[in-house]
Amino acid sequence: TTAAPWWTSAVVYQVYPRSFADADGDGVGDLAGLASRLDHLERLGVDVVWLSPVYASPQADNGYDISDYQAIDPVFGTLEDFDRLLAEVHARGMKLVMDLVVNHTSDEHPWFAESRSSQDNPKRDWYWWRPPRDGFAAGEPGAEPTNWESFFSGPAWTLDEKTGEYYLHLFDRKQPDLNWENPEVRHAVYDMMRWWLDRGVDGFRMDVINLISKDPALPDGATTGTGGLGDGFPHYGTGPRIHEFLQEMHREVFRGRTGEFLTVGEMPGVTWEDARLFTDPARGEVDMVFQFEHVSLDHGQGGKFDPKPLDLRDLKASLGRWQAALAETGWNSLYWCNHDQPRVVSRFGDDGQWWRESATAWATVLHLHRGTPFVYQGEELGMTNAPFAGVHEMRDVESLNHHRRQVEAGVDPDVVLRGLRAMGRDNARTPVQWDATPNAGFTSGEPWLAVNPNHSWLNAEAQYDDPRSVFNHYRRLIGLRHELPVVALGDFRMLLADHPHVYAYERALDGVRLLVVANLGGAEQTVDVDPAWSDADVVLSNTDAAHVSAGRVELGPWAALVLKR
Numbered sequence: 001t002t003a004a005p006w007w008t009s010a011v012v013y014q015v016y017p018r019s020f021a022d023a024d025g026d027g028v029g030d031l032a033g034l035a036s037r038l039d040h041l042e043r044l045g046v047d048v049v050w051l052s053p054v055y056a057s058p059q060a061d062n063g064y065d066i067s068d069y070q071a072i073d074p075v076f077g078t079l080e081d082f083d084r085l086l087a088e089v090h091a092r093g094m095k096l097v098m099d100l101v102v103n104h105t106s107d108e109h110p111w112f113a114e115s116r117s118s119q120d121n122p123k124r125d126w127y128w129w130r131p132p133r134d135g136f137a138a139g140e141p142g143a144e145p146t147n148w149e150s151f152f153s154g155p156a157w158t159l160d161e162k163t164g165e166y167y168l169h170l171f172d173r174k175q176p177d178l179n180w181e182n183p184e185v186r187h188a189v190y191d192m193m194r195w196w197l198d199r200g201v202d203g204f205r206m207d208v209i210n211l212i213s214k215d216p217a218l219p220d221g222a223t224t225g226t227g228g229l230g231d232g233f234p235h236y237g238t239g240p241r242i243h244e245f246l247q248e249m250h251r252e253v254f255r256g257r258t259g260e261f262l263t264v265g266e267m268p269g270v271t272w273e274d275a276r277l278f279t280d281p282a283r284g285e286v287d288m289v290f291q292f293e294h295v296s297l298d299h300g301q302g303g304k305f306d307p308k309p310l311d312l313r314d315l316k317a318s319l320g321r322w323q324a325a326l327a328e329t330g331w332n333s334l335y336w337c338n339h340d341q342p343r344v345v346s347r348f349g350d351d352g353q354w355w356r357e358s359a360t361a362w363a364t365v366l367h368l369h370r371g372t373p374f375v376y377q378g379e380e381l382g383m384t385n386a387p388f389a390g391v392h393e394m395r396d397v398e399s400l401n402h403h404r405r406q407v408e409a410g411v412d413p414d415v416v417l418r419g420l421r422a423m424g425r426d427n428a429r430t431p432v433q434w435d436a437t438p439n440a441g442f443t444s445g446e447p448w449l450a451v452n453p454n455h456s457w458l459n460a461e462a463q464y465d466d467p468r469s470v471f472n473h474y475r476r477l478i479g480l481r482h483e484l485p486v487v488a489l490g491d492f493r494m495l496l497a498d499h500p501h502v503y504a505y506e507r508a509l510d511g512v513r514l515l516v517v518a519n520l521g522g523a524e525q526t527v528d529v530d531p532a533w534s535d536a537d538v539v540l541s542n543t544d545a546a547h548v549s550a551g552r553v554e555l556g557p558w559a560a561l562v563l564k565r
């Protein structure tokens, strides 16, 4: 059998640069700040850094609105700063992948400035332009060419007065969608990708990459009537030419290159059936995908900002399905957290009494699945959601647009705020908490987003030398993946699928077996397991409140164990 790819035993750490470390005191994190904190990543033991966008951008969506793909935004530093960072990451034996945001550009990108300048500009067809819907005048409600809702609230079309046509933006109006039907667009993207690979980067995380393929007929889609994010967009998941585009990208950009690269496609709406195709190495598309099924299970009737309690059985069914689907061919990513998701210890754990136990229990459950784990900055410290006093303390365009649209529609502002406090993306974007000093050692200036007051006790300095800390638990989990082949390559078998509070599964490879069993609740649980585990070694535990006897495991609140035999 061919050797397993290097990323099957790798752990990726996501840096959201504006909130990681600020070296120049302007209150926004930067490349020099990140370079000064690489000891933290090396101590944690991660293999790859995924760097969220640092390109030139008006920052309408914190850099996911790019105005020059081959320049570093001054707020983060210079290309020289980037080259220095990359050299330092490589010198420490780590890799660095960039965030590829090519479903859309900023409306301030020169390409869009040309495209919008006239209907017969050579770059007109680099974006999606359409006249008002038949029977409607430009600007009239309902004149939008399709019924698609933006992910950031409101219609996905904006009228450009100058040429009397609408342009498509699945996200904010400052993020016009590129037209991937146009080969000129595709080749401009591939040129840019090759430029970054030639500069030495080790791959890409690809932003909403499954959305780049739309049906050129631009048909209306089914809507829920609640104006849900992305409502009506008929290709939520897999557009008509997505496999063709990804295979062309892989051929044009990666084929013939020696070296070890990583590609992960972020794919809202992707199913495990699609993922089998996207991640089948024989198809040359991407190495793994970010799915959204497991992080949408707590979305209520009203969608993302109308959360409901998670039923653990739903989570086990979802992740178990993905483990089974990609067991033979393809590969899973593993994540709870990123810059778009609330902090897992607040969302699914207990950020009060059982903060440490619940943070480490969720980490244990994730990291020992088959797949490549992604650690989002601060997750390794057990960072929590932040206590936003009101929407005035929030910065995220998705939240601010949602708040405005809901309040305009007459929804009680307190109800809207409750959803934003629980699920808003700013929760993940508060500055990393390095120590107990003012602003948590993140900046010497005024932070762009308030530092969580709990940094007084919840910070890296307080955890480095505490063997029971969240940080050291993540370090041991990552160490297990590097030490035991069964973690990376072992078969996966879900246990206790119907238990509402305990998550348990087995891994097996070449006669080595692991049992992962975690109590994901605040009440004690006792579960039956195969008696063969009674004399197994406990290779990792987050508490003393657990006991293994013949055929039984007793688990205190949020207790998580890893047994090996």
Ligand code: ISL
Pocket (backbone or CB within 6 Å): 061, 064, 065, 101, 151, 171, 207, 208, 229, 266, 268, 304, 339, 340, 341, 398, 425
């Ligand atoms: O999580 C989400 C689904 O409701 C959205 O918050 C998120 O926008 C979506 O998953 C797509 O995310 C990616 O593309 C966006 C950018 O705002 C996100 O930060 C990025 O991760 C547009 O580029």
